[in-house]
Amino acid sequence: MATLSTQRRMGAVLGGGFCGAISRYLLSGLIQGYLGKNWPYDILFINLTGALLLAFLTVLAEATFLVGPTRRLLLNVGFLGAYTTFSSLILGDILLASGGNLLAALAYLLLSIIGGGLAVFLGDALGQWCLTRARRSVPPKPRTTGRLTETLTTSLAGERARDSSTDRQERSQST
Numbered sequence: 604m605a606t607l608s609t610q611r612r613m614g615a616v617l618g619g620g621f622c623g624a625i626s627r628y629l630l631s632g633l634i635q636g637y638l639g640k641n642w643p644y645d646i647l648f649i650n651l652t653g654a655l656l657l658a659f660l661t662v663l664a665e666a667t668f669l670v671g672p673t674r675r676l677l678l679n680v681g682f683l684g685a686y687t688t689f690s691s692l693i694l695g696d697i698l699l700a701s702g703g704n705l706l707a708a709l710a711y712l713l714l715s716i717i718g719g720g721l722a723v724f725l726g727d728a729l730g731q732w733c734l735t736r737a738r739r740s741v742p743p744k745p746r747t748t749g750r751l752t753e754t755l756t757t758s759l760a761g762e763r764a765r766d767s768s769t770d771r772q773e774r775s776q777s778t
Contacts, residue, residue: 607672615673619681627686643695643711650715653687655722655729662730668737 607615627649634645660678664670670678692715699708 615676616681619677620685623682623685646695650687651718651722654719655726658723658726659730
């Protein structure tokens with residue numbers, strides 16, 4: 604695998620960060636417009652969706668399925684790094700607590716932590732499900748033996764290995 608140039612890595616993080624920050628700003632304003640500003644609904648929603656997306660994309664990136672190194676920097680580090688942050692979680696909690704809403708602050712913190720854990724679990728499961736479905740729908744790629752005239756598919760190579768094993772078993776049973 605080729606290493607990415609510093610410019611390409613920085614560009615991916617910068618572009619993703621810009622889009623993540625703008626998305627957070629617009630979504631936060633939209634949620635506050637509908638639900639008000641007296642409880643940090645916007646921060647909770649953004650943090651939970653960010654946790655879900657981070658887990659989902661990490662599963663795909665680890666399997667190098669649609670998420671290569673540049674996309675991983677763009678999405679995980681850039682976009683989600685700007686979209687969701689721990690400092691916003693703590694700020695929302697402190698603002699509730701300092702306003703005398705201790706029960707609301709505790710509920711928000713617990714919902715964030717438990718909900719974030721569940722979102723990561725769901726994102727991981729969703730990523731694994733996508734990988735399983737993708738692996739079932741993609742036929743095995745041909746594998747070459749080094750010569751242009753000889754091409755073996757993975758399934759053919761597996762059949763030959765099984766045939767060879769069966770031949771050995773049959774020979775040992777006949778002696």
